[in-house]
Amino acid sequence: MLKPLGDRIVIELIEAEEKTLSGIVLPDSAKEKPQEGKVIAAGTGRVLENGQRVDLEVKEGDRIIFSKYAGTEVKYEGNEYLILRETDVLAIIG
Amino acid sequence: MLKPLGDRIVIELIEAEEKTLSGIVLPDSAKEKPQEGKVIAAGTGRVLENGQRVDLEVKEGDRIIFSKYAGTEVKYEGNEYLILRETDVLAIIG
Amino acid sequence: MLKPLGDRIVIELIEAEEKTLSGIVLPDSAKEKPQEGKVIAAGTGRVLENGQRVDLEVKEGDRIIFSKYAGTEVKYEGNEYLILRETDVLAIIG
Amino acid sequence: MLKPLGDRIVIELIEAEEKTLSGIVLPDSAKEKPQEGKVIAAGTGRVLENGQRVDLEVKEGDRIIFSKYAGTEVKYEGNEYLILRETDVLAIIG
Amino acid sequence: MLKPLGDRIVIELIEAEEKTLSGIVLPDSAKEKPQEGKVIAAGTGRVLENGQRVDLEVKEGDRIIFSKYAGTEVKYEGNEYLILRETDVLAIIG
Amino acid sequence: MLKPLGDRIVIELIEAEEKTLSGIVLPDSAKEKPQEGKVIAAGTGRVLENGQRVDLEVKEGDRIIFSKYAGTEVKYEGNEYLILRETDVLAIIG
Amino acid sequence: MLKPLGDRIVIELIEAEEKTLSGIVLPDSAKEKPQEGKVIAAGTGRVLENGQRVDLEVKEGDRIIFSKYAGTEVKYEGNEYLILRETDVLAIIG
Numbered sequence: 018m019l020k021p022l023g024d025r026i027v028i029e030l031i032e033a034e035e036k037t038l039s040g041i042v043l044p045d046s047a048k049e050k051p052q053e054g055k056v057i058a059a060g061t062g063r064v065l066e067n068g069q070r071v072d073l074e075v076k077e078g079d080r081i082i083f084s085k086y087a088g089t090e091v092k093y094e095g096n097e098y099l100i101l102r103e104t105d106v107l108a109i110i111g
Numbered sequence: 112m113l114k115p116l117g118d119r120i121v122i123e124l125i126e127a128e129e130k131t132l133s134g135i136v137l138p139d140s141a142k143e144k145p146q147e148g149k150v151i152a153a154g155t156g157r158v159l160e161n162g163q164r165v166d167l168e169v170k171e172g173d174r175i176i177f178s179k180y181a182g183t184e185v186k187y188e189g190n191e192y193l194i195l196r197e198t199d200v201l202a203i204i205g
Numbered sequence: 206m207l208k209p210l211g212d213r214i215v216i217e218l219i220e221a222e223e224k225t226l227s228g229i230v231l232p233d234s235a236k237e238k239p240q241e242g243k244v245i246a247a248g249t250g251r252v253l254e255n256g257q258r259v260d261l262e263v264k265e266g267d268r269i270i271f272s273k274y275a276g277t278e279v280k281y282e283g284n285e286y287l288i289l290r291e292t293d294v295l296a297i298i299g
Numbered sequence: 300m301l302k303p304l305g306d307r308i309v310i311e312l313i314e315a316e317e318k319t320l321s322g323i324v325l326p327d328s329a330k331e332k333p334q335e336g337k338v339i340a341a342g343t344g345r346v347l348e349n350g351q352r353v354d355l356e357v358k359e360g361d362r363i364i365f366s367k368y369a370g371t372e373v374k375y376e377g378n379e380y381l382i383l384r385e386t387d388v389l390a391i392i393g
Numbered sequence: 394m395l396k397p398l399g400d401r402i403v404i405e406l407i408e409a410e411e412k413t414l415s416g417i418v419l420p421d422s423a424k425e426k427p428q429e430g431k432v433i434a435a436g437t438g439r440v441l442e443n444g445q446r447v448d449l450e451v452k453e454g455d456r457i458i459f460s461k462y463a464g465t466e467v468k469y470e471g472n473e474y475l476i477l478r479e480t481d482v483l484a485i486i487g
Numbered sequence: 488m489l490k491p492l493g494d495r496i497v498i499e500l501i502e503a504e505e506k507t508l509s510g511i512v513l514p515d516s517a518k519e520k521p522q523e524g525k526v527i528a529a530g531t532g533r534v535l536e537n538g539q540r541v542d543l544e545v546k547e548g549d550r551i552i553f554s555k556y557a558g559t560e561v562k563y564e565g566n567e568y569l570i571l572r573e574t575d576v577l578a579i580i581g
Numbered sequence: 582m583l584k585p586l587g588d589r590i591v592i593e594l595i596e597a598e599e600k601t602l603s604g605i606v607l608p609d610s611a612k613e614k615p616q617e618g619k620v621i622a623a624g625t626g627r628v629l630e631n632g633q634r635v636d637l638e639v640k641e642g643d644r645i646i647f648s649k650y651a652g653t654e655v656k657y658e659g660n661e662y663l664i665l666r667e668t669d670v671l672a673i674i675g
Contacts, residue, residue, distance in 0.1 A: 090128060107116070159255070177278055202209045202210065347535075390497060396675045438636050535628070537632055580583060
């Protein structure tokens with residue numbers, strides 16, 4: 018199991034074809050093409066300068082749209098994941 | 112439904128022709144051409160270093176002017192949207 | 206009506222000729238030529254990291270000098286405006 | 300009258316010849332040639348993140364040395380002024 | 394023994410071949426190839442602006458994935474180590 | 488008299504020859520050659536975001552080593568001075 | 582005696598040959614080659630935005646590894662020293 022740190026999350030990519038299912042289609046023209054994924058694990062949150070820990074808004078299982086060039090690709094136990102910071106998440110698809 | 116995170120908002124673009132209705136016309140000469148849109152959804156606000164969450168000033172349904180080069184385009188359930196940060200919003204038209 | 210957000214202001218430009226009236230003449234030689242304008246609307250102010258909102262110093266109706274390359278031009282109901290941040294305002298003329 | 304905002308000040312330039320009077324001579328060799336001026340008006344001070352306003356150290360009437368490339372030139376009622384931030388002031392001549 | 398300072402950690406690199414054991418395989422295509430390692434020593438944590446010390450999330454013995462270009466290589470008593478900051482750690486493998 | 492502001496200090500340069508006296512010799516090879524000087528005047532200190540003023544560590548009369556490319560040269564009443572920020576001071580020679 | 586300010590430290594370099602003694606060998610391949618040294622003097626610590634002074638972790642007499650390109654070289658009373666900030670120290674060799 019991959020346990021992301023702090024404000025990071027681990028997501029599984031949802032390829033373009035599946036997108037018609039949840040309705041997200043990325044316009045080719047878009048300068049920056051956001052992508053869709055499913056949250057597999059979320060970090061413990063961000064620590065503020067007053068010592069308080071702020072939980073992440075995204076939860077395990079959420080479908081999200083994120084900025085395409087964000088994150089780092091990793092293969093783990095045969096599956097491909099992307100590790101992002103929450104600030105790269107544009108919206109939750111709900 | 113698209114649920115933006117933190118200080119982000121989802122807007123629907125209002126094309127140039129419609130603009131005469133609300134009065135906003137973008138001068139071609141302008142170095143940076145602001146655009147007009149309607150707020151579809153607003154994030155939960157910004158978290159300050161003292162842990163306090165500050166609500167966004169823009170609300171669902173507001174007509175706004177924003178900086179042209181800001182945000183990320185997304186198509187969702189056949190509609191085109193732009194996801195911005197509130198700091199890219201110049202003014203509310205009201 | 207244009208309602209600027211946060212620390213932004215909406216101003217009406219005062220062209221060069223009118224300037225002799227209020228006394229401001231912009232030296233051509235100046236690397237950065239400040240400009241003069243009248244404040245049409247002022248934002249709600251800046252939110253500090255302790256959650257306090259600090260009002261803007263400029264008020265509606267103030268004549269100001271600002272840095273030439275600042276802000277974004279907008280036409281609204283046939284009039285031309287510039288939307289600036291207060292930090293681009295050099296001084297109030299009064 | 301020019302009323303500078305926040306941590307800005309308005310100064311009148313003191314040309315090189317006059318400098319022998321107050322003793323400041325700018326070495327040509329100096330990579331960055333500071334300049335001398337007289338403070339005409341001082342802003343209301345800087346607002347800290349805890350909401351406290353810190354007064355400026357320079358006062359109206361002070362003779363100062365400042366970094367040459369700082370500030371913006373303005374002509375007002377026939378006189379030439381420079382509008383600086385206090386952080387560009389190197390020292391008060393007293 | 395190497396005692397890292399503040400938010401730094403000392404890790405032992407786990408070479409590619411061993412990776413099949415713990416399941417992490419780095420896709421060649423990935424723009425930024427994360428790497429795997431074992432934590433040998435962890436620093437005392439990060440000091441916040443309110444003076445509080447925040448412990449590191451990673452502990453001695455943890456297997457981690459980190460960004461490839463992060464850290465500084467060191468040889469100590471015949472062994473090769475990498476000294477990183479915790480913010481370069483993407484996830485703990487557990 | 489030159490009165491530096493905030494975290495600035497005014498120093499008198501101590502030329503290379505004199506250095507053998509206090510023992511500081513600048514190695515030509517050094518990428519960045521620190522220099523030696525005597526503090527003539529020190530500013531009122533740095534104001535923190537909580538409003539507290541922190542006195543400078545250097546005092547009038549201290550001999551210091553500082554980074555060569557720091558500060559601004561000024562001639563005042565026939566003498567040459569350098570105006571630096573305290574953060575450019577590497578050490579006090581005691 | 583050299584008294585470093587704030588978060589700075591003065592170290593004596595330990596040349597490559599001696600390194601086999603304490604076990605640190607710098608791999609030539611390393612993009613950034615850390616170096617080893619002995620702490621001669623440590624500054625008074627870092628002042629946080631809440632006014633609190635945080636002592637340095639390194640003490641006089643510690644053997645340390647630091648980033649090669651950090652610091653400024655100084656010769657004092659015939660000896661060569663390097664003046665660094667504590668953040669350039671990778672680890673204490675204990």
